Amino acid sequence: MSIPFLAFLFIGxxxxxxxxxxxxxQTAVIIERFGKFNSIRQSGLQLKIPVIDRIAGRVNLRIQQLDVIIETKTKDNVFVKLKVSVQFKVIQDKAYEAFYKLEYPHDQITSYVFDVVRAEVPKLILDDVFVRKDDVAVAVKRELNEAMTTYGYDIINTLITDIDPDIQVKNAMNRINAADREKTAAEYEAEAGRIRIVAKAKAEAESKKLQGQGIADQRREIARGLVESVDALNQVGISSQEASALIVVTQHYDTLQAIGADANSNLILLPNSPQAGSDMLNNMVASFTASNQVGESMKKYRKTKTEDKKDFPTENFGDNDSPETV
Structure with missing residues (x-):
């Protein structure tokens, strides 16, 4: 074989x-013939005419994501940075428009995102930006779809993935949140304290009630015991006054004994002489005797007054008239 033939064979x-x-x-290839659009080839093994046809470019049909960071101002004059993630893809049937009508799709999408966000966020205060971020994302998606569909792009979704206010604003928000939580905690603590106070007061009231019932029962039993003691003493010839005095003296010595039994007691009972019991007994007997005499005199006086009223019905005798006056 000659060299020219080998060269021709190699070139062929x-x-x-x-x-x-x-x-x-998920890729589309744009074929141009002599610099003019010829066809769009899909995935697989393809054939083109050498020298005449050329691959002008490849269009990615998979879903892509573009992250756009925007700084803007809210209605209450707070500067925030928003991170908007745009998920988009080329429509397979519009690969021609995507390749020839738009040279820099990322820049175009970024411009629309800036325009929509800076039109929507200044309408909201900072708190509403956090609450209504989905509304802003929907507005961005709607605006992008209307604009990018013409160029063969489909906007799958738009997400506001980050809202970053100024550092001083974040610190202020954290302080407000902390103060609000402290206020709530203080309210709960106050309510718990009120409940404890009410429960303690109810317990004390119930305790006092039971204590009062116990004291009343105790006094009732003491009175019943005194009555039985007096009756027993009367049966052996001791009068009621003497029996009462004897009981009082006995209780006096019982009290002294109880005081002496307590080693830590610092109570002093006055008078506290050996003849104190005897003096007390004599005084009580004398008092009972005088009381009986006064009672007998009052009975006689009332009886006399009643008889005088029957004898002289026209006379006016006052209840406060003394026997001497009558």
Whole structure:
């Protein structure tokens, strides 16, 4: 074989090899013939005319994401940075428009995101930006879809993934949140204290009630015991006055004994002489005797007055008249 033939054969082989090309999945290849659009090839093994046809470019049909960071001002004059994530893809049937009508799709999308966010966020105060971030994202998606569909792009979703206010504003918000939580905690603590006070007061009231009932029962039993003691003493010839005096003296000595039994007691009972019991007994007997005499005199006086009223019905005798006056 001659050299020219070998060269021709080599060139033919190279041209044959260059006629075939492959297209990856979820990719579209733009074929131009003499610089003019010819066709769009999909995934698989494809054939083109060497030298005449060329691959002008490849269009990615997979979903892509573009993160846009925007700084803007809210209605209450707070500067915030928002991170907007835009998920988009090229419409397979509009790969021609996506390749030829728009040279820098990322820049175009970024411009629309800036325009919409800076139109929507200044209408809201800072708190509403956090609450209504989904509304802002929906507005961005709606605006982008209207604009980018013409260029062969479909906006899948838009997400506001971060809202970052100025550091001083965040510190102030944290202080407000902390103060609000402290206020709530103080209210709960106050309510718990009130409940404890009410419960303690109810317990004390119930305790006092039971204590009062116990004292009343105790005094009732003491009175019943005194009555029985007096009756027993009367049966052996001791009068009621003497029996009462004897009981009082006995209780006096019982009290002294109880005081002496307590080693830590600092109580002093006056008078506290050996003849104190005897003096007390004599005084009580004398008092009872005088009381009986006064009672007998009052009975006689009332009896006399009643008889005088029967004898002289027209006379006016006052209840406060003394026997001498009558």
């Amino acid at each position: 082989f190279i041209l044959l090899i260059s006629s075939f090309f492959t297209v990856k999945q």
